[in-house]
Amino acid sequence: MTCSSTRSPFSQVETPAVGVSIEKLSKDFGRLKVLKEVTFAVEPGEIFVLMGPSGSGKSVLLKHIVGLELPTSGRVTVDGKDAAAEETREQVRMALVFQSGALFNSLSVYDNLALYPREHRVANEAGIREKVMHALQILSLEGTARKSPSELSGGMKKRVAIARALVMEPQLMLYDEPTSELDPVMSATISEIIATVKEDYHVTTIVVSHERELAFGIADRVGILMGGALISLGPAAELRSPQDPRVAEFLNPKIDLQHPRFKNLET
Amino acid sequence: MNNLQQTTRVGLFFILGIALIWVTFQTLSGGKIFREKGYSLIAGFESLKELKKGDEVRMAGVVIGAVEETRLAGRRAEAVLRIHPEVQIKNDATATIVMAGLIGTNYIGIDLGTPGAPALRDGAEIRTKATPDLTAIMTQMGVLGKKLEGALGSISTAVTGDGKTPGLFQKLDKLVSDNGENVNATVANIRQVSDKLNKGEGTLGKLLNDPKLHDDLVATVNEIKGTAAEAKTFVANAQAIVDQVKAGKGTLGALVYDDTTGNDIKASVKNIRDISDKITRGEGTLGKLINDDSTLRDAQAIMKKADRALDGLDDTGPITAVGVVARGLF
Amino acid sequence: MKQITAILDGFGSTWLLLVRSLSYAGTLPRQYRRFFEQCYLIGYTTLPIVAILSFFIGSVLALQAGYSMQNFGTQQFIGSLVGLSMARELGPVMVAILLAGRVGSAITAELASMKVYQEIDALVTMNIPPARMLVLPRLAATLVMVPVLAIIADLVGWFGGAIVAKYTAMISIEPEAYFAVLRRYTHFKDVLNGLIKAELFGFVVVLVCCNIGLNTRGGPREIGASVTRAVVVSLILILVLDYFVTQVLMPLQ
Ligand SMILES: Nc1ncnc2c1ncn2[C@@H]1O[C@H](COP(=O)(O)OP(=O)(O)O)[C@@H](O)[C@H]1O
Ligand SMILES: [Mg+2]
Numbered sequence: 001m002t003c004s005s006t007r008s009p010f011s012q013v014e015t016p017a018v019g020v021s022i023e024k025l026s027k028d029f030g031r032l033k034v035l036k037e038v039t040f041a042v043e044p045g046e047i048f049v050l051m052g053p054s055g056s057g058k059s060v061l062l063k064h065i066v067g068l069e070l071p072t073s074g075r076v077t078v079d080g081k082d083a084a085a086e087e088t089r090e091q092v093r094m095a096l097v098f099q100s101g102a103l104f105n106s107l108s109v110y111d112n113l114a115l116y117p118r119e120h121r122v123a124n125e126a127g128i129r130e131k132v133m134h135a136l137q138i139l140s141l142e143g144t145a146r147k148s149p150s151e152l153s154g155g156m157k158k159r160v161a162i163a164r165a166l167v168m169e170p171q172l173m174l175y176d177e178p179t180s181e182l183d184p185v186m187s188a189t190i191s192e193i194i195a196t197v198k199e200d201y202h203v204t205t206i207v208v209s210h211e212r213e214l215a216f217g218i219a220d221r222v223g224i225l226m227g228g229a230l231i232s233l234g235p236a237a238e239l240r241s242p243q244d245p246r247v248a249e250f251l252n253p254k255i256d257l258q259h260p261r262f263k264n265l266e267t
Numbered sequence: 268m269n270n271l272q273q274t275t276r277v278g279l280f281f282i283l284g285i286a287l288i289w290v291t292f293q294t295l296s297g298g299k300i301f302r303e304k305g306y307s308l309i310a311g312f313e314s315l316k317e318l319k320k321g322d323e324v325r326m327a328g329v330v331i332g333a334v335e336e337t338r339l340a341g342r343r344a345e346a347v348l349r350i351h352p353e354v355q356i357k358n359d360a361t362a363t364i365v366m367a368g369l370i371g372t373n374y375i376g377i378d379l380g381t382p383g384a385p386a387l388r389d390g391a392e393i394r395t396k397a398t399p400d401l402t403a404i405m406t407q408m409g410v411l412g413k414k415l416e417g418a419l420g421s422i423s424t425a426v427t428g429d430g431k432t433p434g435l436f437q438k439l440d441k442l443v444s445d446n447g448e449n450v451n452a453t454v455a456n457i458r459q460v461s462d463k464l465n466k467g468e469g470t471l472g473k474l475l476n477d478p479k480l481h482d483d484l485v486a487t488v489n490e491i492k493g494t495a496a497e498a499k500t501f502v503a504n505a506q507a508i509v510d511q512v513k514a515g516k517g518t519l520g521a522l523v524y525d526d527t528t529g530n531d532i533k534a535s536v537k538n539i540r541d542i543s544d545k546i547t548r549g550e551g552t553l554g555k556l557i558n559d560d561s562t563l564r565d566a567q568a569i570m571k572k573a574d575r576a577l578d579g580l581d582d583t584g585p586i587t588a589v590g591v592v593a594r595g596l597f
Numbered sequence: 598m599k600q601i602t603a604i605l606d607g608f609g610s611t612w613l614l615l616v617r618s619l620s621y622a623g624t625l626p627r628q629y630r631r632f633f634e635q636c637y638l639i640g641y642t643t644l645p646i647v648a649i650l651s652f653f654i655g656s657v658l659a660l661q662a663g664y665s666m667q668n669f670g671t672q673q674f675i676g677s678l679v680g681l682s683m684a685r686e687l688g689p690v691m692v693a694i695l696l697a698g699r700v701g702s703a704i705t706a707e708l709a710s711m712k713v714y715q716e717i718d719a720l721v722t723m724n725i726p727p728a729r730m731l732v733l734p735r736l737a738a739t740l741v742m743v744p745v746l747a748i749i750a751d752l753v754g755w756f757g758g759a760i761v762a763k764y765t766a767m768i769s770i771e772p773e774a775y776f777a778v779l780r781r782y783t784h785f786k787d788v789l790n791g792l793i794k795a796e797l798f799g800f801v802v803v804l805v806c807c808n809i810g811l812n813t814r815g816g817p818r819e820i821g822a823s824v825t826r827a828v829v830v831s832l833i834l835i836l837v838l839d840y841f842v843t844q845v846l847m848p849l850q
Contacts, residue, residue: 066722089724096722102715106707119725168723277636280644284745287752288792296785321784 017044017204018079018092018171020065025074027060034060036228037074042221047198047205049215049236052225053250058208059099061225062174065206066096078172092172095165099176101157103149109136109160110145113167135163138193154181162190166197173197175207179214191217212251215239224250306389307335308348310362313397315344316373318364323374324348325365326356334375348375348393357384361394418506607830611808617728618736624729631734639700639735639803640742647695647746648753654687655679655754659761663768672768676775677782679758684787685794688750690839692743693798697831701806704735705827708810709820717811732807736800743799744792751788755779790846797842802831 020042027035034057042048052058063069064076067083076083079092104112113132117123123131136142139159149157158178165173175194179187195218198205209215215222216236224232224247232239232247242248315337324332332350339345350356357380365376377393387393625632662678708731711717720727755776762770809827813819 063718068718068721089722093724094722096719098715098719100715102719104716104719105710105714115725116723119723119730273637274633276641277633280641281636281741281745284742284748287748288744288788291748291752291788292785295780295783295788 016171017202019044020172020204020206021075021077021080022061022064023075023077025061025064025076026072027057027064027069028072034228035064038225038228038230039074040223040230040233042204042206044204045198045202046220047195047207047218049219049222050206050208050225051210051215051222051250053210056225057228058225059176062096062176062206062208065172065174066094093168093170094172094174095168095170096174097158097161097165097176097178099180101149101161103157103160103164105149107149108145109141109147109149109152112149112160113164116164116168131167135166138166139163155183155186158182159186159190162193169201170203173203173205175205175209177208177210179209179211187211187214190214194218226250305332305350305352308350308356308362308387309390309392310346310348310375310395311340311343311392312346312364312395313343315346316364317366318346318373318375324350324377325374326354326360326377327379331377346375355386356393357381358387358391359384359394360387361396363396363398365398414506421506421510607808610812611805614728614732614808614811615804617726618732621726621729621733625733625737628730628734631730632737635734635738636742638703639696639738640745643695643699643742643746644749646699647692647750650691650695651683651688651750651754652757654691655683655757656761658682658687658754659758659768660765663762663765667767672762672770673774674778674782675758675762675768675770676778676780679762680755680779680783681787683754683758684751684783684791686791686839686843688747688754689791689795689798690835692746692750692795693802693835694832696739696743696746696799697802697806697828697835701802701831702824702828704803704806705810705824706820708807709813709823710817712811712813713815713817713820727811731811732804735803735807739799739803740796743795746799747792747795748788751791793846794839794842798835798838801834801838805830805834 022041023039025035025038026033038061050058050061060069064071065078065083067085067089070084078088078094081088081091103109104115107115110132113135114128117128117131122128133142133145136145139162141156141159141163144152144156144160149160152160158181162175162178173194178194179190182190191214194205194207194214197203198218207214207219216239219236221234222232222236222239223230226246232242232244239247239251242251318334318337320334320337322334323330324334331354332348334346335349336347337344338347348362356377360377360380362375362377364373366373658679659675662675663672666672666675666678708717708727711731717727720730759772759775762768762775763772806827809823809830813823
């Protein structure tokens with residue numbers, strides 16, 4: 001590795017960012033229809049932010065992209081390959097930052113980060129150490145390397161999860177609510193990290209979030225998922241003056257104590 | 268706990284396990300070690316009875332190998348014996364299936380054979396002798412015992428009398444006291460006879476003096492089993508004789524029971540010396556018994572026959588069931 | 598109907614997991630650390646309980662045998678009874694049951710919690726197959742450690758029987774006599790027979806416990822349910838398999 005020392009120790013080999021295409025994706029869990037014919041595409045190198053209320057099926061959608069869930073109907077492709085196929089995970093490096101972090105509780109923070117490069121023999125132990133420490137440094141986690149995940153706060157876990165994803169040097173990076181549970185400054189930091197990572201590694205990024213600032217700050221395009229259907233899709237700028245009342249309501253909810261929403265709920 | 272320590276413990280633990288398995292193997296399957304070394308012999312039997320793979324092969328009680336395989340070969344059963352390489356087995360040695368206990372553990376006993384005979388080679392067939400099984404022996408022993416009891420009862424009645432008729436002894440007593448003088452003369456003759464006996468002449472003499480014959484007799488007695496069949500007929504004969512005696516038939520019967528004959532005897536008792544003389548000269552049945560060698564040969568033949576049947580029990584190693592019973596009985 | 602499909606599903610997924618794990622057998626050398634860690638957990642830490650239990654099983658076997666055999670005056674054969682029962686049946690079955698209770702339940706709990714807290718999903722997205730990283734080292738460690746546990750169980754059980762035989766008044770058999778009879782009637786093939794059984798049971802227990810853990814669905818509550826199911830299924834499988842394996846191994850004597 002002959003890269004300049006000011007840059008990250010991550011490999012500088014150009015691995016092209018991959019595009020994601022979702023065609024008429026539907027998913028049922030028993031009688032519950034979670035996704036209804038969702039169709040959209042994410043260009044290589046793009047930052048796509050997926051917004052939507054809780055329970056609208058955002059996490060389920062992300063799981064389809066990494067192949068953890070299989071579509072009831074429709075198709076998800078990553079770089080033209082079927083996301084449901086196991087080989088796709090071998091050919092395309094994808095990282096998913098889980099909503100809950102999903103850290104390995106039996107391993108220290110350092111070993112959590114080192115697991116992927118060790119298992120795939122990306123570098124020798126010294127090289128791995130450099131990568132891991134760099135990732136921890138980006139997320140100001142140097143002090144936690146020897147700690148066990150159970151000793152960390154919720155926000156720290158989330159950052160460790162992001163660091164673990166960074167160490168994978170993915171071509172496709174998926175974040176599931178990376179800024180929830182974080183204080184405003186830390187969520188701004190995370191937004192900056194997401195953008196920087198994309199700049200530095202030309203990674204395709206899909207972020208699930210309901211934070212407007214994040215969406216307006218870093219998104220190339222924003223999609224809004226509601227009740228399992230995509231109700232809005234377009235550049236972030238369009239959302240500043242939304243046409244659809246549901247979108248407007250979702251983005252700028254007014255707290256109206258005279259007509260509380262929960263009394264109007266249909267069911 | 269650091270990793271090296273853990274690895275070391277696991278390693279030690281594993282080695283301990285392997286060592287224990289090895290020790291168990293060594294301790295429990297001594298017989299199997301012969302499987303690698305040594306040579307094999309084939310022993311054919313009419314039936315292998317309870318013999319099974321892994322049973323011991325012993326010579327004079329010493330374990331010298333194991334039964335490697337049991338199989339059917341045509342109309343007989345064969346046991347393949349794996350023998351320790353340092354043990355030589357003479358080609359006239361005989362293998363028998365021996366029962367070591369009442370609960371059915373068997374082994375193959377091999378006798379020593381004659382010292383000069385050549386040794387058997389790998390794959391050779393060893394001579395075998397069939398041995399009857401325990402249950403048959405036990406049944407025959409029972410029958411034999413009953414018959415002996417009956418026969419002895421009859422004999423003792425004949426000898427001592429049953430109260431009404433005087434027994435042999437009373438009659439002899441009377442005979443002797445009536446003919447004291449003549450008896451005296453006879454005694455001289457008898458002395459002559461006993462001298463003969465001492466010198467080993469005649470059947471009885473041989474019987475008393477010939478050690479080989481004596482040994483045969485002892486062996487026969489100890490190893491009742493084979494004789495059982497003969498003994499049965501023998502006992503039947505003995506009984507018949509005793510019955511005849513009782514019925515007053517035959518010389519002895521007449522002598523003992525028949526008063527007319529008794530009187531005749533009395534009358535002719537003067538001639539008893541002549542009878543004794545006759546006996547000495549080997550005339551008459553009793554004379555023959557005492558003087559004739561052919562009777563001796565017959566007796567010897569019978570004993571040999573019994574002996575051969577019993578040879579299977581010759582191995583000295585273990586206490587066989589028969590041995591136990593025989594020793595208890597005799 | 599639902600239960601039947603669930604059982605078939607269990608069989609199918611267990612086989613699949615086995616095939617998957619074995620297909621990664623080549624990666625075992627570089628997973629040696631995990632392998633040794635599992636050896637340590639499955640073998641070394643299970644030893645004390647195996648030793649204690651087999652000691653008392655051997656003892657109680659001798660006691661019961663002595664009690665019933667005194668009716669026939671055949672106490673001197675206690676060695677053969679304890680020797681054979683321990684080697685052929687009780688040693689392997691007991692090791693397997695302890696393995697299910699002590700190791701299998703822990704495996705299921707660990708894997709189930711990894712599943713519920715999405716650690717398994719994380720592994721899958723990292724393209725690290727759980728069968729390779731989590732199941733294979735455990736299966737390999739089981740294969741290596743179970744014979745060691747089983748032989749120790751046999752020997753300790755025999756020893757326990759010897760002590761009872763000597764110090765129980767109604768038996769009173771010297772250890773020399775006890776072991777002489779034991780040696781005479783217990784052959785290495787009996788011990789081997791038991792080791793094969795133990796190996797098979799242990800392997801099945803660990804495989805089944807892994808599978809049930811990995812197939813846990815739902816929340817943390819399901820972890821406990823999975824552990825219970827894993828232990829119950831393991832115990833049933835041990836005893837059912839025991840019958841059939843004994844049937845198969847008998848004629849091979
Ligand atoms: N494995 C599952 N089984 C059954 N229902 C599920 C499962 N995963 C998600 N759901 C349901 O799908 C809906 C969408 O969930 P999710 O995608 O997690 O929502 P969110 O948009 O908040 O991430 C929810 O109603 C949830 O209950
Ligand atoms: Mg979610």
